[in-house]
Amino acid sequence: MPHSSQLRIVIVGHVDHGKSTLIGRLLNDTGSLPDGKVDQVQEMSRKRGMPFEWSFVMDALQAERDQGITIDTTQIHFKTAQRPYVIIDAPGHAEFLKNMVTGASQADAAILVIDAAEGALEQSRRHAFLLHLLGVRQVAVAVNKMDRVDFDEARFQAVEQEIRAYLGELGVTPTAVIPVAARHGDNIAGPSDKAPWYSGPTVVQALDAFMPSRAPLDQALRFPIQDVYKPDDRRILAGRIESGRLRVGDTLHFAPTGESATIVTIEAWNHPETVLSAGAGQSIGITLDKRLFVERGHVGFHREQAPKLAHTLSVRLFWLVSRPLAVGDTLTLKIATAEHRVTVDSITAVIDIEDLSATPGKAIHRNEVAEVVFRSRRPIPVDEASDLSRTGRGVLIDGYDVVGGCIVLEADEAVATANLHAVAHAVTVEERAAANGHTGGILWFTGLSGAGKSTLAMALERVLFDRGWQVFVLDGDGVRGGLNAGLGFSLDDRAENIRRVAEAAKLFADAGMVVITSLISPLASDRARARVIGGQRFHEVHVAADLATCEARDPKGLYAKARAGDIPDFTGISSPYEAPENPEVTIDTGTLPQADALAALVDYVERTFGNGAATRRLA
């Protein structure tokens, strides 16, 4: 027997307009209820002194049956002659909006249930708005309880007109507007003889007319990394392709690091044939031809279709918790697998669900929908929702909880110039810079052992200090004894050593100091990570002396020991040094006398971090 893919339908609408009843009836009239269920519901209804209550088919919780309302979303499977469905029941009560969102977000299409006598009340409108925001674009409307208005055609038309106008403003055209009496089965599975004036589809026909959602295979590739696994000597980047396709042999670029490598394999377990390509919706793992700094949250893409790297995001959001969201609040925005700290810069519009009018505001309250500008210190790889919906939306997390969701209307790549620090600290970046006479920053010295990193670093520290600068050297050997005392010399531990130094350096820079790090840091991937941590204030200084020069100097006698085999994995001898491709500064100590090298560095530092530099940059 063929298994056509099931369609997921959410039933939404105002509380008490009959969503659960409609579902109960739908299941019954399509023969989808197991034997004994109707008897069970009969018994539950009798116990509560009620006539037969269809909603008890869905409302599984004791409290739901006792209070006669749906509290949480539920899902139930049923079939029409055409295909299988999952029906998602979403609560209509304002109290349970987060449950409605949970249910509706999973749907391919929706049925909006509206009471014929009451029309589109607040929650009907809110649900319609949220459906759109959640990405559910196919909507049919069931105007229910037509029996209460004697199947009056004029009343039906009034309700139909009202809801069509409202949906129209959201950019939604309903696929059908159907007069039904769910309790009695009118226009559910079969046509109703009580509304001869209606010739449109029944609810079942409207369901069968919905189109299944399609995986966005033809859009730009977005491969957000979920995790990195090392099951053996393989290093597998695992994740799900959110849009587009990738193939073995493709050059994959990564945001936000900008690194790239070639896909060597698509890994699969218990798969007889070699996998050569994969597309949207597939959870996969790949290996690359070189070891990059790639971690959870980084996004793989093809160069010609890159995501934006945004510092400013305009979003439309819905807010689910009682604590309001205010201008200046900082929280976590999670897009695909990446988490970013963002600050509310402004609330440009709070949307009135009744008439869709918008007014600027200072705070967003529970269940409200608003447009907001977020700022981030670090660049966020993101798309605009109108281009790529799956990487153009995210959830907002505060503390332990998901507190809202948003879609990205506009992503601005310009660096945020607002005082992001002002929110977290009483002392701003500018104040620190004014007091110190320079901004904070990181000078990341990399080079072979014996290239002269430490010597230069200490000399530079002396000169800058004597000129009144806030400056400090973070020496590789120094941190090994304290901050990183627990780390060994495995590949992972070395990477962690560097990561911690980068984080510590960032704190120094935040505090307004110029920090000079002095570590061999031989791998480009480790330095790329340090650059991501340090952001714009990270300046790579390649202390370049060739191997022969360093080995001839051998100030600590390490090269001799390494040559004798006494030190395993010694950089330059038995493990690689990957020279920086685009360092901000290169100092060749093999050719340049130390005084000249130092003068060049001092000059660079003053140009880059001095207060004169700041004014020049702004001008």
Added chain:
Amino acid sequence: MNDLDQLESQSIYILREAYHSIDRMALLWSIGKDSNALLWLCRKAFFGRVPFPVVQLDTDMELPEVYEFRDRIAREWDLDLRVEHCPPESEMDPTLPPNTRAAARKTVGLRNLLDRGNYQGVVVGIRRDEQATRAKERIFSPRTLDGAWDVKDQPAEFWDHYKTRFAEGTHVRIHPLLAWTEMDIWRYSKREDIPIVPLYFSRNGKRYRSLGEKNITFPVDSNASTIDEIIAELAVTRVSERAGRTMDNESEDSFERLRSSGYM
């Protein structure tokens, strides 16, 4: 991608999210068809190995075929199997109906395991279509300090973002199979050739449709003796999957009470 590919991919995504965000995690293996499929999905997600402990809550009341199957698979798949013996029925809440009380042993066994192993997450192979309260579940379903399920206040869960942060001392149930149906599990088991306890296949006109303890689970009438025949049977049956589970049907809310206090 067909419908099974989609379900598989989604479950793998969930397992990887859980493995990344939960520090100490274990998988509950009932040795039934669903948790067998779940183990299989773990091996797919993590490229051949199951990178966390696999726990069986043992009431010493399973059928002998189940124990035999458990030991063979644990060996062949190189599982880190931990058997947790559940306390006796006499220690259960006496206000529960008798068969529900028998089932509650697993709840207490699980609680003991969580206390002792200090697990923050437990992967469980329940499905929405099995039972109405399970249909209300979240994929990442937080539990309170005493292991209870606060069904009236569940977290928002949308766009594949799950609740992965928790207060100290609480734990989370992870349900990667929530969207699967009984039929999906059988079709997938057939496609992937996943090993199955032979009790699911008909012998003398009876088979187990759902495997539970021998004192509270009974075989149903069936002549289906292959997966194909089971699939054909399911396509036309109007009997619910858990009809052979006595604890579900003792009182209107017996299963809800079990689940609220921590049953799977």
